[in-house]
Amino acid sequence: MNPWFETVAEAQRRARKRLPKSVYGALIAGSERGQTIEDNQTAFTELGFAPHCAGPIGERDQSTTVLGQQLSMPVMISPTGVQAVHPDGEVAVARAAAARGIAMGLSSFASKSVEEVIAANPATLFQLYWCGNRDQILERMARAKAAGAVGLILTLDWSFSHGRDWGSPQIPESLNLRTMMKFAPQTLARPRWLATYLRSGSIPDLTAPNMAVGGGAAPGFFGAYGEWMQTPAPDWDDVAWICAQWDGPVLLKGVMRVDDALRAVDAGVAGISVSNHGGNNLDGTPAAIRALPVLVDAVGSQIEVVLDGGIRRGSDVVKAVALGARAVLIGRAYLWGLAANGQAGVENVLDILRGGIDSALLGLRKTSIADLGRGDIIVPDGFERALGVPVDGERPRAAPELVGK
Template sequence: MSTKVRFRNLAEAERLAKRRLPRAVWLAVKAGNEQGWTLQENLRAFNELGFSPTIFDRPTTFDTRTTILGLDVDFPVLVSPVGAQAIHPDGEVGVARAAARAGTAMGLSSWASDAVADVTRANDKTIFQLYWVGTKPQIEARVEAARAAGAKALIVTLDWSHTPRRDWGVPPAPPSDMSPRTMATLAPEALSRPLWFASYLRRGRIPELKVPNLFTADGSAPYFGKAWAEFESTPPPTWADVKWLRELWGGPFMVKGVNTIKDAKLAVDLGADAISLSNHGGNNIDGSPSPLRYLPHVVEAVGDQIDVMVDGGIRRGSDVVKAVALGAKAVFVGRAFLYGLAVSGEDGVHEVLQILRRGIEETMYGIGHSRLSDVSRDDLMFLNPHFLVPPAS
């Protein structure tokens, strides 16, 4: 472990991240909608599943490998595409390096603060994630830029409800420029955490929140706020639009944000290779249950035709094992790695991934499996008899 890393589990990392980050930045990381019911539900669902440990014939070696979107990874935890990782100077490039060191893939958001070409150089298993922003020619140009940069797969994310309300506070709107007036407005937040701000100054930069992967017609990178305004004014894509995108890309393709069997089947029909069940980490409609609760139903409906992933609420290696036991091919982690990034940059992200990997192996040891692919629902104890929730069909 790097001497810069100062946490032993994700709970410690979260506490340290909250102390280190300016309040507005922390609120953006914490996120969630309205009363945060879904935000907490994603965590609660994992706590309603247990294991039945074994004591005989425990394994001495562990095989946690899997393949998702044509990419071989050492364990079934992928870095989720999360926007604007300018919470540490290492940014997305540092996260990509950490994922490569850990032997897994990097999901890169359209809203990233680092360009896709820089990230693919840091991790040759980069998956580019697209939001439907702007016109079709603009979207096509961004897809082709990702292809040219060497992105190995494409994700289209469709689960965002544009709900701005949060009972615990909402961060200020992202800037649309870095004019003197804007900088004066942001300065108190930055200066409230001098060590955090100093880490940028040592690199000769400031967290200006440009989004280079949502480049405009002239190739320039807009500020987050300006791109967000365009996102909110862009009509949402139809099924035919997503099929067009799938055909345009031509390679491994995932639809992220699926919550119903109907949508899962539609993803199969348009030729997607994978889906991710997601409520956007509690940022879609508050009141929607954890995808973990309906994961087995979706796997039963389409799992023989398409790989099924899940995200939301994963904080431990045992959580990953629970998801795999219910039928997930792999999981995405978002806030978990952001906590590590906030605390110790690239090394912090790497340690988060190592904590999760060690937790997977420790759980496999406890339930007597050498290969993660052998884990099944038979290894689980349902602590809530009403745990499983059939999704809309």
């Protein structure tokens, strides 16, 4: 089989054929009915283009900056945890991102250390969950800073869901002999995936090295997950504290409401990611792209706004940028590429997106993504979701009366 693939959909098909059922299931699972994960993609199909029939057809410039990082195109790697789809995991993704000139987001729950990943891609932002006490959080932040992280992604769009039943697979707590015997039929049914690990001399890593504190051993994924579940949820004072402690830009991931975006500005963040955690949190939350234009209008002149959720094509990227996003973050798309062909597969996915962006710019007769605007997009009536808009445009207070609350 030709290792090159032409679409993200083909990368997904190859990932499904290559990965054990439970591993692949972890990549596509959403919470409850999967309503949000579906809307993240469907919403892009509701948006159209308004192309010009004449105009400049020179070389198209896709470059931009996000949080001070120069990007060759408006795409970034969204942090995802425990990348057991390939033995090189986050390091392969970081190398691919560096090779294509984009920034890397590294999860706290990653299977590779922050030091390894930053060595592979210096343009790495470390993703932080509010997990443990403040001293432990400070220790993780200090380690990331010492390793050279150029920014912090504070993820708040994930809460424990008791209804993760939409394709959610059974994931083992540890890979002991008993577990390996139980999952052996799945693994033996995917010999190419197994062979990749055998050649690397390793087994899928379910530890979270970036969650280690106090000189202790790295916890297992479920140990780290349990600590996060038992940590009281942060409030806006905690967000402000994070911004004050981190010497650099903080991107707050998970904003879907105007009142939250305004509070994020007050807390001192440098940017927000409009995100519903890829449909893995509260099912029934609208697609991120539906909330984007309203949030850009609310805070886009004060902080940077990016989008995370549902990106499958370069044209999706162009639609998001035209509606005000500085860039998008991708998750499942690059994981499918990683599963299909390791680092080269991730590069393949990024090349597909770059090509799609270029084609859309050409059709719109734009020579730069900086020239994109809402006039280039057809937005149907009722598409946008204006959530948490203060009554009469007032800035939200401690307990505001809100529209759409």
